[in-house]
Amino acid sequence: MFLERFFNYLQYEKRYSQHTLTAYKNDLLQFENFLTEFESDFLTVNHQQIRTWMITLLDDGIEARSVNRKISTLRAFYKFLVKEEILAINPVLKVQAPKVAKKLPAFVEEAKLITLLDSASVFESGFVGVRDKLILELLFGTGIRLSELLGLTISAIDLNSQTIKVLGKRNKERIVPINHSLVNQIKDYLRERLVVITDTNMTSFIVTEKGEQAYAKLIYRIVHRYLSLVTTQDKKSPHLLRHSYATSLLNHGADINAIKELLGHASLAATQVYTHNSIERIKTIYKQAHPKA
Structure with missing residues (x-):
């Protein structure tokens, strides 16, 4: 067939x-x-x-x-x-797809995310709180996709070199750096993870309270729960944190080609959409600061 x-x-x-x-x-x-x-x-x-x-x-x-x-x-x-020579003529060739208005990627303001992640009272103690915070820190601190987060294994985490090995789209690997703070949080999480793991062969990095591999709906629930505390965005998804990561890097002057590699984009065009957010921020600053704006 x-x-x-x-x-x-x-x-x-x-x-x-x-x-x-x-x-x-x-x-x-x-x-x-x-x-x-x-x-x-x-x-x-x-x-x-x-x-x-x-x-x-x-x-x-x-x-x-x-x-x-x-x-x-x-x-x-x-x-x-x-x-495959099943058809001689492609019937879609004469079809022109509808034009789509460019939609800027939504993001959460950096200051709000930092306030959330640095709050001592938001995350409970023990495995669940440590894991939930780490999930948010990884998504915002590395810009990895949901599927990439779920695909992380213990062996992909290199604390000595402060990097993680990510398996992206079409099984393309890339190395993403992590900061010193995230390294310490991963160490805390690994200690808590030992408490819930019953299967010694479990290689998945992010796990549930039962020590099983985490799943997409769980990550969505965690992200939605905490982002609801700091934003009114309609879609409080893991991808929102990826957008926030890219936007923050641009706002701090990161080279767009470097951001492309960090995000695992196949082409620069996919990354350039974030420059529009950066330009809008510059316009806002100009209007607020310039006497003749």
């Missing part, structure tokens, strides 16, 4: 994450259901039907950004079918 071959290609050759694979599967299932209205299928569809699907999604209130992602799924899918 060509669908199974496509997903094997994404998983084993392109090395896409499970999250991305699930998104692709959902997009294709939704598109397949839509095609039944035309008594069509993946192999008989034409570009007019794809355009109609796109317009229907927009009319249903789906954001242009989300529609673009679905069209990207179709592009990858039909490019694969043509490559």
